Structures are given as C-alpha cells and as structure tokens.
Amino acid sequence: MIPDIDFGFIERLINQINDVGRDPRGGYTRLALSREDLEARKIIIETLRDLGLKIEIDKVANIVARYCPEKIDCSKPSIAIGSHIDTVVNGGPLDGVYGVASGIEAVRTIIRNNIDISKPIDIIVFTNEEGVRFPIGELGSKAMAGQIDLSEVYELKDSEGVTFYEALRRAGLDPRNLRDPVRTKGDIEFYVELHIEQGPVLESVGKEIGIVTGIVGVYWGDLVFRSKPMHAGTTPMNLRRDPLMAAAEAMIKIRDHVISSNREAVITFGKIDTVPNVRNVIPGEVTVSIDLRDLNEQFLKKTLEDIESISKGVASRYMISVEHIYRSYSSPVMMSSKVIDAIGQACKQLGVTPHLMPSRAGHDARSMAKITDAGMIFVPSIGGVSHSPEENTKPEHLRLGAQVLLNTVLILASETK
Numbered sequence: 001m002i003p004d005i006d007f008g009f010i011e012r013l014i015n016q017i018n019d020v021g022r023d024p025r026g027g028y029t030r031l032a033l034s035r036e037d038l039e040a041r042k043i044i045i046e047t048l049r050d051l052g053l054k055i056e057i058d059k060v061a062n063i064v065a066r067y068c069p070e071k072i073d074c075s076k077p078s079i080a081i082g083s084h085i086d087t088v089v090n091g092g093p094l095d096g097v098y099g100v101a102s103g104i105e106a107v108r109t110i111i112r113n114n115i116d117i118s119k120p121i122d123i124i125v126f127t128n129e130e131g132v133r134f135p136i137g138e139l140g141s142k143a144m145a146g147q148i149d150l151s152e153v154y155e156l157k158d159s160e161g162v163t164f165y166e167a168l169r170r171a172g173l174d175p176r177n178l179r180d181p182v183r184t185k186g187d188i189e190f191y192v193e194l195h196i197e198q199g200p201v202l203e204s205v206g207k208e209i210g211i212v213t214g215i216v217g218v219y220w221g222d223l224v225f226r227s228k229p230m231h232a233g234t235t236p237m238n239l240r241r242d243p244l245m246a247a248a249e250a251m252i253k254i255r256d257h258v259i260s261s262n263r264e265a266v267i268t269f270g271k272i273d274t275v276p277n278v279r280n281v282i283p284g285e286v287t288v289s290i291d292l293r294d295l296n297e298q299f300l301k302k303t304l305e306d307i308e309s310i311s312k313g314v315a316s317r318y319m320i321s322v323e324h325i326y327r328s329y330s331s332p333v334m335m336s337s338k339v340i341d342a343i344g345q346a347c348k349q350l351g352v353t354p355h356l357m358p359s360r361a362g363h364d365a366r367s368m369a370k371i372t373d374a375g376m377i378f379v380p381s382i383g384g385v386s387h388s389p390e391e392n393t394k395p396e397h398l399r400l401g402a403q404v405l406l407n408t409v410l411i412l413a414s415e416t417k
C-alpha cells in the first residue's frame with residue numbers, strides 16, 4: 001500500500017517560494033539567479049537539507065539533492081525528479097515550482113514512511129529553464145545532457161550586460177569549486193517531471209492526468225513576400241501586386257492544409273511586418289513569422305515542404321516573389337515507454353484514466369530524454385492559461401498529480417536491475 005502524499009506541505013512550499021517572487025505588476029517574476037531566484041533556492045536547499053539529503057550544485061547552478069539510505073548502493077544510477085523554479089516575467093504560481101515541490105514531497109513521504117527503495121532518488125532544480133534572463137531555454141538541463149558548451153554559457157549576457165559567469169559569482173558560487181553538470185544514463189536511470197499542462201487539452205477531454213508521449217519539434221522561420229510599394233489611390237485593384245494580400249491568402253491556405261493533413265501539428269503566424277507599414281501605401285514587403293510544431297519529424301518536414309510550395313504558388317499568382325528564411329529548429333523527442341508505462345500503472349493504482357498526449361511546450365524533460373529514459377506527468381490548467389498571473393489548477397488535480405508522481409517513482413524504484 002502506497003501512503004498518501006501530504007498536500008499541505010506542497011501548498012506551503014509553493015506559497016513560500018512564490019512569496020519571494022511576487023511582482024507588484026502582477027504574478028511572479030523569478031528570473032534565473034536573480035535576487036528572488038536566489039532567495040527561493042535558499043528555501044529549497046534548506047528544505048532538502050532538513051530532509052537529510054546530500055546536496056550538490058553544479059557549474060551551471062543546477063541543484064541536485066540525493067536521497068540514498070544506508071541500505072542501498074549509492075553508486076547505482078538514480079531515479080531523478082526534476083523541474084525548475086525560475087519564471088517568465090509576470091508568470092504564474094505553478095509553472096515549474098509545482099513539480100519541484102511535489103518531487104520534494106514524494107521523497108519526504110518515502111522517508112516519513114520508511115519505504116524501501118532499491119536505488120537512489122535525485123531531486124533536480126534546473127537553472128534558467130525559461131530562457132528569459134539568459135537567452136538559452138532549458139539551459140540547466142541542456143548542460144546536464146552535455147548539449148551546450150560551458151564556455152558559451154558563461155558568456156551569455158542578460159539584458160543589463162551581466163554574464164552568466166558574473167551572475168554565478170554574484171550568487172556566491174565559484175564555478176571552479178562546483179561539479180561538472182554533465183550526467184549520463186550511468187548516473188540517472190529514469191527521469192520524471194510533473195508539470196502543469198499549460199494548455200486546454202486535458203480540460204477539454206475531461207481528464208485529470210496527462211501522460212506525455214513526447215515533446216514536439218519546433219520550427220521557426222519567416223516567409224518574406226516581396227513586391228514594390230505602390231500608391232493606395234492611383235493603383236486600380238486589378239493592377240495591384242499586393243504582398244500583404246498574398247501573405248494573407250498563403251496563411252489561410254497553409255493553415256487549412258495543416259488542419260486537413262495532420263491533426264497533431266500546430267502552426268502559428270504570430271508576427272507580421274509590413275514595409276513601409278503606412279495607411280496609404282500598398283506594402284512593398286511583408287514578413288510573416290512561422291512557428292510550426294509537430295511530434296512527428298517526418299510530418300513536420302513534409303509540412304515545411306508544403307508551406308514552401310503553397311506560398312510559391314500564391315506568390316506566382318500575385319506575380320510577386322517569396323523567400324522562405326530558416327530561423328531555428330529543435331527536433332521532437334519521444335518519452336520513454338518504460339516511464340510512460342510506470343505512470344500508466346500509477347494511474348491504475350489510483351483509479352485514474354490518463355490521457356496520452358504530446359507536450360507542445362518545451363520542458364527540461366526534452367534535454368533529459370537525450371541521456372536517459374524520461375517521462376512527464378501533466379495536470380490540467382484551468383482555461384488552458386499559463387505564463388500569466390491567471391495560471392491555475394484545481395487543488396484536487398494538484399494533489400492527484402503529486403500522488404501519481406510518488407507512485408510512479410516507487411514503481412520505477414522497485415524495478416530491479
């Protein structure tokens with residue numbers, strides 16, 4: 001019989017951390033290694049220390065706390081529970097910190113009830129997940145997965161010109177005395193992350209728990225439609241070569257194509273720049289941003305080809321040119337079937353029917369999946385709102401998510417290897 005988690009502890013810890021990040025302009029602002037973040041980290045570290053965990057800080061300031069009772073071989077690879085406590089500007093009360101607080105409570109329940117485990121458990125608090133203060137998202141977990149160079153990270157600057165290295169020094173951390181962040185499958189056997197969904201899917205299907213199947217690939221690019229600016233009065237409608245109208249038509253065609261060909265992909269044209277952007281001039285140039293996300297890399301690449309041919313077709317009818325400019329791409333990653341199964345079993349133990357779904361937002365689990373078997377548990381976000389002061393989740397869903405996390409960890413911890 002698996003004991004119940006103490007939800008009061010999770011609520012108190014979340015409130016304590018949010019108290020130091022409260023932003024007078026609304027919501028919570030705890031940028032990585034800022035005064036607020038450092039204060040919140042202190043609360044976390046004290047809590048972990050009170051539980052008797054062994055705490056290590058690595059060279060990018062990730063906090064790794066290990067629970068390894070005497071009975072077990074501490075050189076064995078661990079089960080890691082992770083998330084982040086940094087926020088966006090004016091962010092919500094649950095993004096990241098909910099997963100960290102619940103992870104701590106999971107270990108606390110194991111200790112309190114003296115539950116036998118067969119391998120160490122790590123709690124990881126990753127640095128700069130949001131990528132707001134320093135411009136690499138999931139920075140801490142990318143460093144742990146060996147995907148970024150430390151010298152590059154140390155040179156990153158915030159908006160005031162303070163480097164990551166300087167921010168570490170100001171936080172009283174001397175990188176020379178800190179451990180290397182890179183870990184492998186030999187260090188971490190399983191990684192589990194509990195997070196709010198940050199979208200409306202679970203609410204819309206009426207499910208309390210989501211099991212993440214994978215984290216989508218994200219493509220960013222621009223479509224630039226070019227003609228030349230013309231007088232808005234003297235150019236008759238039939239003699240116009242209007243790039244904004246071409247862009248509008250292309251966007252609708254591309255959207256319809258994405259909807260009809262693949263239900264899982266999402267495409268957003270979030271930013272449109274027109275030149276000269278003047279009321280009485282037919283634009284000469286229009287740039288449309290593309291954000292395309294899909295769990296299936298093959299589909300994603302095919303959609304990109306289709307975007308190219310649709311926009312070319314539209315442009316040629318308008319007798320203008322179009323150029324497709326690549327900006328960035330991160331490939332999709334699949335979550336581990338072992339962890340997905342363990343979360344499924346945990347749900348079964350609790351009488352819950354989970355919903356299998358991709359994550360269309362990035363998380364530390366994305367980088368961790370590159371080095372180990374990783375999985376994620378989602379709880380519903382009310383109204384699908386996140387990265388906003390209105391972000392919220394029903395307490396019963398928060399409680400259930402934390403219980404699913406504990407049960408999952410125990411299932412993975414009892415697996416003998």
Ligand SMILES: [Zn+2]
Binds near residue numbers: 084129
């Ligand atoms: Zn998050």
